[in-house]
Amino acid sequence: MATATATNTTAAVPQIVAHGVEKPNTGWTSWVTTTDHKKIGIMYLVSTFVFFILGGVEALMIRLQLSQADNTLLSPEVYNQLFTMHGTTMIFLFVVPIMAGFGNYFVPLMIGARDMAFPKLNALSFWMLTAGGVVFYASIFFSPPECGWTCYSPLSDDTYLPSGGVDAWIFLIHLTGISSLVGAINFYATIANMRAPGMGWGRMPLFCWAILVYAILLILALPVIAGAVTLLLTDRHFGTHFYDASQGGSPLLWQHLFWFFGHPEVYIMVLPGFGIISEILPVFSRKPIFGYKAIAASTVVIAFLGLLVWAHHMFSTPSPTIVLVFFMLSSFLIAVPTGVKMFNWIATLWRGTIEFTVAMLFAIGFLFTFLIGGITGIFLAIFPVDWQLTDTYFVVAHLHYVLVGGAVLSIFAGIYYWFPKMTGRMLGEGLGKLSFWLMLIGFHVTFLIQHSIGLDGMPRRVYEYPDVGNLELYNLISTIGSFILALGVLVTIINVVISLKKGAVSGPDPWKGNTLEWYTTSPPPVNNFDSVPRIRSVEPMKDIRRQVLRQQTEKAPVVDAEAPATA
Numbered sequence: 001m002a003t004a005t006a007t008n009t010t011a012a013v014p015q016i017v018a019h020g021v022e023k024p025n026t027g028w029t030s031w032v033t034t035t036d037h038k039k040i041g042i043m044y045l046v047s048t049f050v051f052f053i054l055g056g057v058e059a060l061m062i063r064l065q066l067s068q069a070d071n072t073l074l075s076p077e078v079y080n081q082l083f084t085m086h087g088t089t090m091i092f093l094f095v096v097p098i099m100a101g102f103g104n105y106f107v108p109l110m111i112g113a114r115d116m117a118f119p120k121l122n123a124l125s126f127w128m129l130t131a132g133g134v135v136f137y138a139s140i141f142f143s144p145p146e147c148g149w150t151c152y153s154p155l156s157d158d159t160y161l162p163s164g165g166v167d168a169w170i171f172l173i174h175l176t177g178i179s180s181l182v183g184a185i186n187f188y189a190t191i192a193n194m195r196a197p198g199m200g201w202g203r204m205p206l207f208c209w210a211i212l213v214y215a216i217l218l219i220l221a222l223p224v225i226a227g228a229v230t231l232l233l234t235d236r237h238f239g240t241h242f243y244d245a246s247q248g249g250s251p252l253l254w255q256h257l258f259w260f261f262g263h264p265e266v267y268i269m270v271l272p273g274f275g276i277i278s279e280i281l282p283v284f285s286r287k288p289i290f291g292y293k294a295i296a297a298s299t300v301v302i303a304f305l306g307l308l309v310w311a312h313h314m315f316s317t318p319s320p321t322i323v324l325v326f327f328m329l330s331s332f333l334i335a336v337p338t339g340v341k342m343f344n345w346i347a348t349l350w351r352g353t354i355e356f357t358v359a360m361l362f363a364i365g366f367l368f369t370f371l372i373g374g375i376t377g378i379f380l381a382i383f384p385v386d387w388q389l390t391d392t393y394f395v396v397a398h399l400h401y402v403l404v405g406g407a408v409l410s411i412f413a414g415i416y417y418w419f420p421k422m423t424g425r426m427l428g429e430g431l432g433k434l435s436f437w438l439m440l441i442g443f444h445v446t447f448l449i450q451h452s453i454g455l456d457g458m459p460r461r462v463y464e465y466p467d468v469g470n471l472e473l474y475n476l477i478s479t480i481g482s483f484i485l486a487l488g489v490l491v492t493i494i495n496v497v498i499s500l501k502k503g504a505v506s507g508p509d510p511w512k513g514n515t516l517e518w519y520t521t522s523p524p525p526v527n528n529f530d531s532v533p534r535i536r537s538v539e540p541m542k543d544i545r546r547q548v549l550r551q552q553t554e555k556a557p558v559v560d561a562e563a564p565a566t567a
């Protein structure tokens with residue numbers, strides 16, 4: 001009561017006695033128990049990168065086996081296990097979840113939020129992913145799966161592959177699937193509800209658009225594969241015959257379900273990459289992004305069309321011509337919104353003041369590498385051409401141009417661009433450039449020639465080939481390229497280790513960025529922002545810098561630019 005103080009001679013000291021308050025965790029427990037989107041984001045990035053290295057080592061072993069004709073380095077079984085582990089790891093444990101890692105760290109920062117909408121669910125997503133990876137890799141101690149990343153029926157049936165490897169694969173799909181699904185719902189809720197004041201849909205950073213569409217595609221596609229692998233599980237263990245033709249089931253049902261998920265999965269992997277590129281290009285061209293609305297809209301259109309093309313993976317199955325034509329034309333159609341993006345990116349570079357930072361180099365490397373992958377995709381969408389090329393190395397070349405060109409190069413662009421924000425230190429530009437050139441050259445040496453290997457008729461997923469024509473030479477070149485590529489990746493890892501300790505201190509905004517993550521300190525505090533500015537355009541940081549400059553010039557006395565310096 002206010003009157004009580006009048007009778008007291010000494011002022012009361014407010015006493016707060018807290019009972020049962022736990023000290024904040026420090027050390028490794030602070031990571032295991034965290035629900036902070038930034039820590040979860042870093043755990044995603046680090047653990048998926050570990051899987052990238054595992055998948056990369058598997059790729060190198062595949063390439064070593066193929067470096068010589070009639071090689072006996074690996075047995076056929078081990079070879080099958082390696083390409084299955086490689087493809088599955090790269091897709092389910094590296095590219096898809098690393099995009100969730102970037103999304104986790106940067107979406108809340110870019111929209112001016114303090115965390116994700118459901119922080120505990122977010123932690124659950126991460127631990128489900130880790131569980132999936134552990135279950136899957138545990139299979140190497142008994143019998144790894146041998147059915148390729150597509151696990152086609154009837155090969156995946158217990159008649160042909162009775163070992164538990166396929167079951168480990170099924171559990172990987174389930175666990176990483178639940179992880180991504182929960183994560184996707186979280187991204188959607190965060191982006192829909194937690195944007196800073198003034199950030200309408202039309203002012204949202206393009207990376208957030210990409211993550212939004214990524215989330216929607218995951219929500220639409222994942223239940224289908226989850227159902228498909230559940231049917232496979234019951235076929236294998238509980239006497240059902242969904243995919244067993246001899247009992248009235250249909251192996252083609254698997255292919256339809258798998259690719260109804262599988263093609264959108266491709267866009268799930270590359271759309272966030274497109275988002276990263278759309279953030280980096282304008283910053284290092286010192287120009288606003290060209291065609292913001294067109295890029296955002298084409299992301300949505302690509303996702304929609306991406307749901308209508310799945311059977312272009314099934315051109316060699318018996319289908320009526322009209323069906324083949326439909327899937328050919330729908331696949332062609334995707335080139336239109338993709339072309340819209342390409343032209344807008346090039347127009348962003350056009351007449352810009354380009355700064356060739358490592359992030360920008362990776363972004364430009366992405367542009368033309370992905371373009372080649374897109375063009376070979378159009379070739380493959382012509383079904384008579386596909387009849388010739390399906391299951392050859394031409395397809396392996398195409399898919400790596402898309403996945404390495406589209407996803408991996410943009411992931412590396414993102415690492416170089418955002419490392420200062422996550423750590424407070426710059427990544428070395430010298431080592432970065434070395435890494436970029438090794439990776440780019442290594443990549444094209446490895447995969448360009450695989451188009452020729454495929455055109456010469458070498459099938460994919462075979463552990464040996466005869467010494468005919470130029471096959472041995474071509475394969476040797478491809479293997480050499482893969483080691484150059486691996487060296488490039490290694491240089492970045494070394495760069496990260498050195499820069500974590502010795503990198504130059506970056507400050508909050510080393511690149512003069514456009515988006516809100518650069519508004520806060522590097523690394524950001526637990527609550528991200530003490531206050532969030534009102535958003536007035538797609539480039540809030542430019543607005544803020546302009547405002548600061550205006551205030552400074554208003555305050556400072558007008559100085560004659562020609563006047564000699566006095567001190």
Ligand code: HEM
Nearest residue numbers: 056059062083087090095148149150396403460461462482
């Ligand atoms: C690091 C460089 C890489 C090399 C040298 C490499 C090499 C290979 C090779 C030679 C094959 C064909 C195996 C065969 O058909 O017998 C293959 C398959 C595959 N790779 Fe890669 N790869 C690399 C990176 C990646 C990345 C980053 C991804 C995905 C994002 C990826 C996804 C796949 C997939 C999905 C397959 C098909 C697996 C299957 O047939 O089931 N690869 N890779």
Ligand SMILES: [Cu+2]
Nearest residue numbers: 263266312313
């Ligand atoms: Cu496809």
